[in-house]
Amino acid sequence: MSSMMLDIGSAYFDSRETRSAEEREAVLFAALPALIAHATSQAPGWAKRLKGFDAQAIHSRKALAALPVLRKSDLKDLQSIDPPFGGLNTTPVGKMSRLFMSPGPIMDPEGTGPDPWRAGRALWAAGIRPGMILQNCFGYHLTPGAWMVDAAARHIGCAVIPAGVGQTEQQLELISSFKPDAYVGTPSFLRILIEKAKELGADISALKQALVAAEALPPSLRQWFRDQGMETVLQWYGTADLGLIAYESPACEGMILDEDLILEIVRPGSDEPVPDGEVGEVVITSFNPHYPMIRFGTGDLSAVMPGISPCGRTNIRIRGWMGRADQTTKVRGMFVHPGQVAQVLARHPQVKRARLVITGEMAQDEMTLYCVLAEDAGGTSTALEQALTQSIRDVMKLRAELRFVDAQALANDGKVIEDARKYD
Numbered sequence: 001m002s003s004m005m006l007d008i009g010s011a012y013f014d015s016r017e018t019r020s021a022e023e024r025e026a027v028l029f030a031a032l033p034a035l036i037a038h039a040t041s042q043a044p045g046w047a048k049r050l051k052g053f054d055a056q057a058i059h060s061r062k063a064l065a066a067l068p069v070l071r072k073s074d075l076k077d078l079q080s081i082d083p084p085f086g087g088l089n090t091t092p093v094g095k096m097s098r099l100f101m102s103p104g105p106i107m108d109p110e111g112t113g114p115d116p117w118r119a120g121r122a123l124w125a126a127g128i129r130p131g132m133i134l135q136n137c138f139g140y141h142l143t144p145g146a147w148m149v150d151a152a153a154r155h156i157g158c159a160v161i162p163a164g165v166g167q168t169e170q171q172l173e174l175i176s177s178f179k180p181d182a183y184v185g186t187p188s189f190l191r192i193l194i195e196k197a198k199e200l201g202a203d204i205s206a207l208k209q210a211l212v213a214a215e216a217l218p219p220s221l222r223q224w225f226r227d228q229g230m231e232t233v234l235q236w237y238g239t240a241d242l243g244l245i246a247y248e249s250p251a252c253e254g255m256i257l258d259e260d261l262i263l264e265i266v267r268p269g270s271d272e273p274v275p276d277g278e279v280g281e282v283v284i285t286s287f288n289p290h291y292p293m294i295r296f297g298t299g300d301l302s303a304v305m306p307g308i309s310p311c312g313r314t315n316i317r318i319r320g321w322m323g324r325a326d327q328t329t330k331v332r333g334m335f336v337h338p339g340q341v342a343q344v345l346a347r348h349p350q351v352k353r354a355r356l357v358i359t360g361e362m363a364q365d366e367m368t369l370y371c372v373l374a375e376d377a378g379g380t381s382t383a384l385e386q387a388l389t390q391s392i393r394d395v396m397k398l399r400a401e402l403r404f405v406d407a408q409a410l411a412n413d414g415k416v417i418e419d420a421r422k423y424d
Helices: 021-042 044-049 072-081 120-125 145-156 168-178 187-200 219-227 338-347 382-396
Strands: 098-102 106-110 133-136 159-161 182-185 209-212 232-239 243-247 255-257 261-266 280-286 293-302 329-331 334-336 351-359 366-373 401-404 417-419
Touching: 021 044, 021 261, 021 293, 072 106, 072 293, 120 145, 120 232, 120 243, 133 145, 133 168, 145 159, 168 187, 182 187, 187 209, 187 219, 219 232, 232 255, 243 280, 261 293, 338 351, 338 382, 366 382, 382 401
Parallel strands: 133 159, 133 182, 182 209, 209 232, 351 417, 366 401
Antiparallel strands: 098 106, 232 243, 243 255, 261 280, 280 293, 329 334, 351 366
């Protein structure tokens, strides 16, 4: 689906970044049935997972939401049963470009093509142009982060210094000698390089741009980089399973979704999309022809932002990384996870939202389920309270108190389980 024609004089990687939302949605969902048919016909894992679903009928958000979410924990289990990729790859392993192992461990393949992770869009938005030199400080060992940048930069027409992580003084020598235009890596290592350069009196003034990922970039740190002479410091967000997901533009107002993905935000522990603006788990459908991902739950929390970016890019924006969706915790020796809260709610449609709060001190755990009723629920009743209490016992094998609250009482932060216990 991706376009590889670059207009060097344009602020945009391609014309798709400024098309209407309606056109983008129509194109993506028109292509979705073919993606699912390709996955189920070429990958035994997808055939088994989506058995009973008609690929040709999956052409809307409602139809897509009926498919099960594949989470990272599921992926790890599938790969252990059917190595290396759980039967989800549509291209034979030996015909992939590179093979990786991420922490978990989870195995990740790189497909073919000039920019297989689609990271060029993020580099372009950060001002990276043909003829520039990049200091690539992501690790080149076993995980794909460095290779995402490497392939994208060479596709654009840049030279890449495969610097990796560490060896700070040698990196400063590289910067002094090659005078790279841009740094790509974690914000923490960029800070280390800048501080070490000050200590040693090394000249790294050639570095004017940075594209960072894998760690938080608070406003104070972004400003610190600017105070040190960096003209542009932007973030991008991706995973080893999907490649690029979203990226910042110079407007620095949210992160813009890549053009070759379908984004959903779902309630943690469930398959259910939440309304726009509500925090939930980032779920992505990727049109990767070699390793398609259909409703892949990243485990990351975020929310959709209203409107379009002031930079003119029209795709959906998200608020960036807002925490992890896996809020599993242990209560009285038993694991309690978001999926169990979702199971309880599925039994009681009168409850619109809920949060399980664990309080008390060590060995004296107490659970309270805070519930927001749907507008048409008709209020609380003894029957509903008794049914909810029983459902909690059935699903979690534990007891919990119930509290019915207004919607405003539950913060929009994506939390389904809150561990408020005291440990000191």
